[in-house]
Amino acid sequence: MAREKILFICRECGYEAYKWMGHCPSCHGWQTFQEERVSKGPLKTGSALQGGGEMQLLNDIAPLKEERYLTGIGEFDRVLGGGAVPGSTILIGGDPGIGKSTLLLQAALQLSSRNYKVIYVTGEESLQQVKMRAARLNLNGDSLLVLAETEYETIERQLLQSAPHLVILDSIQTMFKSEIGTVPGSIVQVREVTASLIQLAKSRQFTFFIVGHVTKEGTIAGPRLLEHMVDCVLYLEGERYQNFRILRGVKNRFGSTNEIGIFTMESRGLVEVDNPSALFLEQRPVDAPGSVVVPSMEGTRPLLVEIQALVTPSCFGANPRRVSTGLDYNRVALIIAVLEKRLGLQLYNGDIFVNAVGGVKVMEPAVDLGVSLSISSSFLDKRVLPNTLVVGEIGLTGEVRPVNRLEERLREGVKMGFQRCIVPSGNLNKTFKENISDLSPKLDITGVSTLAEALDFVLPG
Numbered sequence: 001m002a003r004e005k006i007l008f009i010c011r012e013c014g015y016e017a018y019k020w021m022g023h024c025p026s027c028h029g030w031q032t033f034q035e036e037r038v039s040k041g042p043l044k045t046g047s048a049l050q051g052g053g054e055m056q057l058l059n060d061i062a063p064l065k066e067e068r069y070l071t072g073i074g075e076f077d078r079v080l081g082g083g084a085v086p087g088s089t090i091l092i093g094g095d096p097g098i099g100k101s102t103l104l105l106q107a108a109l110q111l112s113s114r115n116y117k118v119i120y121v122t123g124e125e126s127l128q129q130v131k132m133r134a135a136r137l138n139l140n141g142d143s144l145l146v147l148a149e150t151e152y153e154t155i156e157r158q159l160l161q162s163a164p165h166l167v168i169l170d171s172i173q174t175m176f177k178s179e180i181g182t183v184p185g186s187i188v189q190v191r192e193v194t195a196s197l198i199q200l201a202k203s204r205q206f207t208f209f210i211v212g213h214v215t216k217e218g219t220i221a222g223p224r225l226l227e228h229m230v231d232c233v234l235y236l237e238g239e240r241y242q243n244f245r246i247l248r249g250v251k252n253r254f255g256s257t258n259e260i261g262i263f264t265m266e267s268r269g270l271v272e273v274d275n276p277s278a279l280f281l282e283q284r285p286v287d288a289p290g291s292v293v294v295p296s297m298e299g300t301r302p303l304l305v306e307i308q309a310l311v312t313p314s315c316f317g318a319n320p321r322r323v324s325t326g327l328d329y330n331r332v333a334l335i336i337a338v339l340e341k342r343l344g345l346q347l348y349n350g351d352i353f354v355n356a357v358g359g360v361k362v363m364e365p366a367v368d369l370g371v372s373l374s375i376s377s378s379f380l381d382k383r384v385l386p387n388t389l390v391v392g393e394i395g396l397t398g399e400v401r402p403v404n405r406l407e408e409r410l411r412e413g414v415k416m417g418f419q420r421c422i423v424p425s426g427n428l429n430k431t432f433k434e435n436i437s438d439l440s441p442k443l444d445i446t447g448v449s450t451l452a453e454a455l456d457f458v459l460p461g
Ligand SMILES: Nc1ncnc2c1ncn2[C@@H]1O[C@H](COP(=O)(O)OP(=O)(O)OP(=O)(O)O)[C@@H](O)[C@H]1O
Pocket: 094, 095, 096, 097, 098, 099, 100, 101, 102, 103, 124, 136, 265, 266, 267, 268
């Protein structure tokens, strides 16, 4: 029988130790060690990249033909950077029940109906359950291959025999190698199975979509290393009790990570949203204090998002609370400081809640002006001018700084019926005005150079 030993492994960096430690000497994480029972010598993760080990002139290397597998789901393909690259591994994480299996089964069915050989490996659901879901999705499943298996060696044997283009593994936490003595889902198993999958992908040009569960902290369960190993990391997110879902790129070796894909969860699966701005503004209260709409860029696409703020007096003697959802907390803190210092708003003894409505994350500084006006609006209990969009970055002296891609933002605003927009005056040069001259009958554009100016205009009197 193989000798067993107990190792303690850091979840973040994979550092191994023989005793438990509270603090990782390698990545300096706290409480990151996890006990694992390993029945073998040191683990090997060699490189099996094609042509590995031999030096070559960059010039002599034959380029890959830029073929990509299009899933046929436009939002998914865009987040992937224009489809999946052959031989790459793509990790998809998300909360339980959010729709990971649904999305991948949809993609698998579409790809297989276009003459790609696709294998769906299920470790969590039975073949009948997969069948049921496919029936619900109402897509043609004639040529999709399905395998219910969790042992890596068996899966590998089958994949080598049938040589597919794409493989879906649902999920990595259920797969195990029997030569490693630990339970499925342990750090060692997840790491070793993933390493082998990546080797297989590179040497055989299989494309893997790997489903990963997420932990309470919202990161993919298992070693952090997992995200470094694979080519692409996507998260499927959404508010639990609302039916839309956002697919977000966190890492992509073959494309931008700014893109998001937006879907709604329907009984026939995930459906692409054609007009996301409409979705996010759907239930907007008309003319309530604290509500401001900003045009934010999500990758290459402008998205109108409502920012809501609520400022209330803190309990006597308690520390004021500052809560932000969907926004950069530090940025919000900075904006509050600027409002206090430059505009003299007495926010220091108020609780402040700021929220980007609808579960989107808007992290770019171009929403600063919108956030500051929504906080001011709630604090002063005055409505923002109706039908108004607000865009601009804020500096520490209270100046409003120019933003990029203003034209696209304004066009999205006009599309959604907005009639007024407050923009940084620094953006309004001659060429810009010429470019958007067709918008002027529909959109009243006002340039501001300071926060005070914006406030006077938007919250008059
Ligand atoms: N008949 C149905 N009509 C509408 N929606 C459904 C139906 N059946 C399932 N769903 C939706 O699909 C979701 C399940 O999606 P799916 O199984 O793809 O999630 P998952 O991310 O793979 O979850 P897990 O992590 O548990 O594997 C459910 O939460 C539910 O919202």
